[in-house]
Amino acid sequence: MASEPETGETTAAPNPKRLEIVGLGSGGLNGITLAAQKSLKSAEAVYGYGLYLEQARPHIKKARLHQSGMTAELKRAEAALDSAWGGLRTVVVSGGDAGVYAMAGAVFEMAAAKGLPLGRGPGCLRIKVIPGAPALVAAAALLGAPLTHDFCAISLSDRLTPWELIERRLALAAQADFVIALYNPRSKGRDWQLGRAAEILRGELPPARPTGVVSRAGRAGQEVTLTTLAGLTETPVDMQTLIIIGNQSTFVYHNYMITPRGYLNKYGDDLV
Amino acid sequence: MASEPETGETTAAPNPKRLEIVGLGSGGLNGITLAAQKSLKSAEAVYGYGLYLEQARPHIKKARLHQSGMTAELKRAEAALDSAWGGLRTVVVSGGDAGVYAMAGAVFEMAAAKGLPLGRGPGCLRIKVIPGAPALVAAAALLGAPLTHDFCAISLSDRLTPWELIERRLALAAQADFVIALYNPRSKGRDWQLGRAAEILRGELPPARPTGVVSRAGRAGQEVTLTTLAGLTETPVDMQTLIIIGNQSTFVYHNYMITPRGYLNKYGDDLV
Numbered sequence: 001m002a003s004e005p006e007t008g009e010t011t012a013a014p015n016p017k018r019l020e021i022v023g024l025g026s027g028g029l030n031g032i033t034l035a036a037q038k039s040l041k042s043a044e045a046v047y048g049y050g051l052y053l054e055q056a057r058p059h060i061k062k063a064r065l066h067q068s069g070m071t072a073e074l075k076r077a078e079a080a081l082d083s084a085w086g087g088l089r090t091v092v093v094s095g096g097d098a099g100v101y102a103m104a105g106a107v108f109e110m111a112a113a114k115g116l117p118l119g120r121g122p123g124c125l126r127i128k129v130i131p132g133a134p135a136l137v138a139a140a141a142l143l144g145a146p147l148t149h150d151f152c153a154i155s156l157s158d159r160l161t162p163w164e165l166i167e168r169r170l171a172l173a174a175q176a177d178f179v180i181a182l183y184n185p186r187s188k189g190r191d192w193q194l195g196r197a198a199e200i201l202r203g204e205l206p207p208a209r210p211t212g213v214v215s216r217a218g219r220a221g222q223e224v225t226l227t228t229l230a231g232l233t234e235t236p237v238d239m240q241t242l243i244i245i246g247n248q249s250t251f252v253y254h255n256y257m258i259t260p261r262g263y264l265n266k267y268g269d270d271l272v
Numbered sequence: 273m274a275s276e277p278e279t280g281e282t283t284a285a286p287n288p289k290r291l292e293i294v295g296l297g298s299g300g301l302n303g304i305t306l307a308a309q310k311s312l313k314s315a316e317a318v319y320g321y322g323l324y325l326e327q328a329r330p331h332i333k334k335a336r337l338h339q340s341g342m343t344a345e346l347k348r349a350e351a352a353l354d355s356a357w358g359g360l361r362t363v364v365v366s367g368g369d370a371g372v373y374a375m376a377g378a379v380f381e382m383a384a385a386k387g388l389p390l391g392r393g394p395g396c397l398r399i400k401v402i403p404g405a406p407a408l409v410a411a412a413a414l415l416g417a418p419l420t421h422d423f424c425a426i427s428l429s430d431r432l433t434p435w436e437l438i439e440r441r442l443a444l445a446a447q448a449d450f451v452i453a454l455y456n457p458r459s460k461g462r463d464w465q466l467g468r469a470a471e472i473l474r475g476e477l478p479p480a481r482p483t484g485v486v487s488r489a490g491r492a493g494q495e496v497t498l499t500t501l502a503g504l505t506e507t508p509v510d511m512q513t514l515i516i517i518g519n520q521s522t523f524v525y526h527n528y529m530i531t532p533r534g535y536l537n538k539y540g541d542d543l544v
Contacts, residue, residue, distance in 0.1 A: 023405070023409075025305055025403070025405070026403060027307065027402075027403050028307070029306075030305060030306040030307035030310065031305050031306070031307060031403065032305060032306055033297055033302060033303050033304060033305050033405070034301075034302040034303070034304055035299065035300070035302035035303060038302065073533075097405060097409040097412075097413075097419075098413075099409055099412045099413055099417050099418070099419045099420065100409060100412075100419050100420075100423075101419075101420060101421070101533070102420070104413075104416070104417035104420065105417040105420025105421075105530065105531060105532065105533045106420075106533065107417070108416050108417045108525065108528055108530040109417075109530060109532055109533070111525070112523075112525040112526075112530065117526065118525070118526040118527075118528060119526055119527065127416075127528075128413075129412075129413035129414075129416070129417070130299075130413065131297070131298060131299050131303065131405035131409045131410045131412075131413045132405055132409075133295070133297075133305070133369060133403035133404055133405050133406075134405075134406075134409060137295075137369040137371055137372060137403045137404075137405075137406060138403045140369075140371045140372075140401075140403075141369075141370075141371055141376075141400075141401035141402065141403045142401075144376070144380050144399075144401070145371050145376035145377040145379070145380045145381075145401070146371070147369075147371045147372050147373075148371065148372075148373060148374070148376065148377025148378075149373070149377075149427075149433075150424065150425060150426045150427060150441055151372075151424065151425055152422065152423065152424035152425070152445070152448075152450060153422060153423055153424070154422045155421075155422060159534070160533055160534020160535065161421075161534050161535050162535060165449065165535065168448065169422055169448045169449070169450070172444045172445075172447055172448040173424070173444075173448060175444055176424075176440065176441045176444040176445060176448075177437065177441070178424060178441070251384075253380065253383070253384040253390070254389065254390040254391055255390075255391065256380055256390060256399075258377065258380040258381060258384065259377060260377065260381055261345075261373070261377045261378060261381070261432055262431070262432020262433055263432065263433050263434060263437065
C-alpha cells in the first residue's frame with residue numbers, strides 16, 4: 001500500500017484537469033498564504049460561501065465566482081468538480097484550513113461518490129489541497145499559547161454525528177488531559193449542546209480550569225474572553241465561536257492562557 | 273475574569289515594546305502569510321532555529337538575525353524577551369504555527385518565569401502571536417482530507433512528558449474514535465516509542481485502519497506514504513515525520529485518505 005499520493009509538488013503535471021481546495025487562513029485578511037494567492041490568481045472558476053469569496057476577491061484576476069450558501073457543501077463540491085472535469089482551472093475556497101471540518105472533505109467525498117478518476121495520469125482529475133491556519137490556531141494565538149501540548153478538536157454539531165458519540169469524546173478527552181478545542185458550540189436550532197457539554201466536562205475537570213472563548217478572530221466583532229470552565233456557560237457564544245479548555249498544567253498570566261511544553265522540569269532543561 | 277487579552281488588533285498600541293511570535297506556515301516557502309511577511313519586514317531583531325531563519329530571510333529587511341539550536345528553546349525565548357524589553361522590535365520565528373508544540377509556549381513560560389509585565393499599558397511588553405498552518409494540516413493536505421472530523425494531536429516525545437501519560441492518551445484517543453495525529457514519532461535517542469505506540473493503537477483499532485505518513489511536507493525530501501495501522505512500523509519515519517491515523521469512517525479512494533464529515537446520511541443532506 002506504500003505509495004505517494006498524486007498531490008505532491010515534486011514533478012510537473014501534464015494533466016490539464018485541476019481542482020485546488022484553498023484555505024484562506026484565519027485571523028483576518030492578512031492570514032492568506034502566498035500559495036493561496038497564487039492559486040486564486042490563476043483560477044478560472046472559484047466556488048465558495050459568500051463570506052469567503054469576498055475574502056478571496058482581491059486576489060482573483062480572471063475567475064468567474066460561484067457563490068453558494070453555507071450549508072450547501074455537497075452541491076458546491078459537485079459543481080466545482082464538474083467545472084474542473086470540464087477543463088476549467090477551478091478553485092474551492094474555505095475559511096481557515098480547507099481540511100479541518102471544511103470543504104476538502106466534501107470535495108473528496110463527492111469525487112468518490114461520483115467515481116471520478118483522481119490522480120496525475122491522462123484522463124484523471126488532479127486535486128490539490130492548499131493549507132491555511134485553522135480557526136483553532138487563530139483562537140489560540142489571541143489567547144496566548146494554550147496549544148503547546150497535546151490537544152483535540154471536537155465539534156458540538158450533532159447534525160451529522162450522534163450526540164452520544166460527542167458526549168463520549170468529551171469525557172474521554174477530559175480523562176486524557178488533552179487541551180480541548182470545541183468547534184460549532186451553538187447555532188440556530190442547536191442551543192442546548194454547549195450546556196450539556198460543559199456539564200460533562202465539569203464532571204471530569206475542576207471548575208477553575210482556564211477556558212478561552214474567541215469569536216470572529218481577526219474579523220469585525222472579534223471577542224476574546226478568558227474565563228474558567230465554571231464561567232463558560234455564562235460567556236456569550238454563537239456560530240462563529242471557538243472555545244479552548246486548558247489541560248491540568250494550563251495557567252493564566254497577565255490575561256494570557258499558557259500551556260507549558262512539558263510536565264517535567266518545568267523551567268529546567270531544553271530537551272525536545 | 274471576562275476580559276480581552278492585549279493581543280487583539282482593535283486599537284493602536286502606544287507602547288513601543290513589542291515581541292511578535294510568527295509561524296512561517298507549513299508546506300514549503302509559499303506557506304507564509306501576509307501577516308507574517310509584514311511582521312518580518314518591520315522587525316529589528318529576529319530569533320530562531322537556523323532552518324526557520326533561512327525560510328524567513330527573504331522577507332527580512334533590516335533585522336539582525338539571532339540563530340540558535342533546535343533544542344535551545346528557553347534560552348532563545350529569554351534572549352528574544354530581553355531584546356524586546358530593551359526596546360527592539362523583536363520577532364521569534366517558528367515553523368508551522370508558533371503555538372502548536374512550538375515557540376509561543378516557551379516565550380510565555382519564560383515571560384511568566386521572569387515576572388515580566390505583559391499587556392498594552394505603559395511599561396508593559398506587548399506579545400502578539402501570528403498564526404500559520406501547523407504541520408498537522410500540511411500533512412493532511414498531502415494525504416487528501418483526513419481531518420474533516422474530530423481529531424487529536426499527540427507528541428510521542430517523552431523528554432518532558434511521562435511515557436505513561438502518552439500511553440494513556442493513545443488508548444483513550446483510540447477509544448474516542450478521534451483521527452489521531454502523531455508528532456515527534458522518532459528522534460536520535462528515541463527509537464522505541466513509535467513501536468510501543470503502534471502496539472497500543474493496534475490493541476484498540478483494526479489493523480487495516482488507513483494511516484498516512486508524511487515527512488518534510490513541501491520541503492526537499494518530501495515523502496508521502498499511505499499505509500495501514502499494521503504497516504505503520506514498516507514505514508520509514510524520522511524526526512520530521514507526522515503520522516495521521518484515520519477514524520472508523522476514514523476510507524481510501526484513489527490513493528487519497530478521506531474522513532467523511534459525519535456518521536449520519538453519508539451522502540444525504542447538507543446540514544452543518
